Amino acid sequence: MQVSIPGPAESRFPGFTIPGNIASDSVDGETIAINLETGTYFALGLNASLIWNCIRDSKSDAEVGEIDESEIESILRTFVAEGLMLGPVVGEVSEGVLTKFSDMEDLLLADPIHEVESTGWPSLRSPGEGPR
């Protein structure tokens, strides 16, 4: 099928970014995304995976061009609604985009490692705040 590849890779979904607390990878075209802060994880459908990988890897993907624009919008809104992405749309979950799993939430120490580089150690607590 002849498809048109829209614009430069980074402009295909302008403004959409994956926050640092989301880890993801794909196998056989299906993507697993994990929110390391909440423990919630997601199995993305095939089209959702195509868009996800396009944004994550900052590359153009011809196959995304085959996805209906309204479906693309639903997928992006779902990503934002579930906290998987930051982006210039109002979040709203659409059915069928992904499957959400919450069964790990009570199993983790719900705080990812915070990278500290030039700024030194993370800020100290205010006196009297005490441990969490």
Place this chain on the structure above:
Amino acid sequence: LTATSFSVFDTFERIRSLSRPATESSSIVVRVAGCETLVTGDLDIVDEIADASFDSAPVSTRTRSVDEGFVEVRRQSVDAVVWPFDSDRIRSGPITLERHRELELLIAVNEESGEAYVWYGHEIPSWERSAPLRRVLHLLLAKRGVHLLHAGVLSHDGYGILIPGKGGSGKSTTVAYGCQSGWQTIGDDFIALSAVSHDSPLPEPIVSAMYRTFRLAAASPAFSLLNVEAPNPTNLNPDAKVVGYLDKLFPGSLVPAVKLCASVVPKVCAGQRHSTFTPASRALALQALAPSSLLLAGGRVDSFRPMTALVSSIPAFTMAIGSDVGSLLGVLSEILDAVRGNGHTRSAT
């Protein structure tokens, strides 16, 4: 990694010997050396972190003694521990600091030097006893291309099956039935994947033992296989699991490493009598393996890609464990037959 795994066992034996009830005024600092040599570096990090972590207890009240690599720090009161940072896990360069939320555990790891310091504020927590220094090893080993996986493994005639899944999914039950019937294992809960490259699929999907321990819920039907006394409720972990040594419970079952040929995601299905299997997508195997491995290991994402490479290398199945639990062995044998005959698409029986 083979030799490494067993030297790690030796280290753990020594650490476990420290698992005595903590006295009110002491905590234990264990110095580990990754998997190679015991590093005898300076203790500046300990001092720095301890100074930041102890609120009211003056530094001068601590005394320190070094004995064969173990450092013991004494202080006045464990209640004085305060984590001064606004995050439970922080990382700067090669150093990671981590605090367990109940203040039972403080960890400082220097990936560059291979040193780690662990404070047990109270008695060593049960999960730390069954998989000692899991988080420390995750950090130190990942740098060497070795990744901690949350999965069990069974092997027969040199063909290994990866059994990923969260707690309660049937990993340990499956491993217990397999070992009881002469299958071999490298562990029921945490294992190591050596993947220095991220080639996908992996040329050699080999996984290695991390621990000798075996953890099983007292309520599991496999408990009767263990030939141990019924657990005393006072000896049970909070999660009602008993801990033993695989090589003592099932002599000859524990091997250092296994080459995998399939992944099988278990699920307890009490509604059916016989166990069954169904071919599954590799994404399902990744879904069973990656979240619990990453979350339990501490949130470092370096291990995600190697896990994907691993599940990409082998066919995936789901296994429904029926009320006739022993029937799962027949299912595993059928899966091995299917894989060995390249019949990956075989239907459920």
